[in-house]
Amino acid sequence: MRVFITGASGFIGSAVVDEMVRAGHTVTGLARSEEGAAIITRLGGQVHRGDIDNHASVLEAVAASDGVIHCAFNHDFSKYKENSEADRRLIEAMGQVLAGTDRPLVVTSGTGASAQRGQIRVEDDPFRAPSAVMxxxxxxxxxxxxxxKGVKASIVRLPPAVHNTERxxxxxVLIEHARQTGVSAYVGDGQNRWPAVHRLDAAKVFALAFEKAAKGVSYQAVGDEGIPVRQVAELVGQGLGLPVKSMTQEEANxxxxxxxxxxxADLPASSKLTQAWLGWKPVHPGLIEDLQHAAQFKK
Structure with missing residues (x-):
């Protein structure tokens, strides 16, 4: 199939390009720079020059494809709400192009949190914070x-730690804050948890979700359901040779x-249903193993 991928030269998107090419699909990746175009070409994809802020350039490639995997997102957190609303508009525009067809649209989001702190977020969790809150x-x-409206749109939710040894x-973010401030910090007793997944395991979920072409389904690309942040902070302190410190939430802010x-934040999440629905299983190293060999400690 002819697959159009946004964010195709990014950390996650490039892994998705590689996965889809290996699966035998013809991949076209969106690139706004020569550097991005080179990454896509090296992975065996074709390049469509454009930018997610230019809907016309994106929609041209959407119309020429057999389906879309939308990995792009502007991660400038100083404009988080603005960028999230821009993503909404782009998804809606792509949906208009795909309406009335069987062509799938796979959208990227985050695992987020359950309604009750400490509860593990699951794929069919009825609670979802509205965009006004998150x-x-x-x-x-x-x-x-x-x-x-009939589009075969599905969602792949990613945990806050998509990783390999490089990123x-x-x-x-914790590592860089520790490097800059001289202390590796966590909040309270540090038992709040973050889920994680290796980038190659995440890429496989995107590929399977595209091929499944289900409508209205949310998948969760989660390998580790929840690693205590204190454990992470202690490994960061060890890796940088810095003290580890507990802070109140106010101090942490x-x-x-x-x-x-x-x-x-306590954000544990499960992928049990995703594994059952897609026949997927995480097989690459977990967060702790990659953190122990993190390239960031060697800078």
Missing amino acids: PRMASDEAADAVAA LGFVS AHFGWFGFFAG
């Missing part, structure tokens, strides 16, 4: 809206800035 949910809302998602909320 801006990233604008992508979920948009996917649901186009699915309601570790939210954990990379001042210490981490925008990241303070996430530092104290």
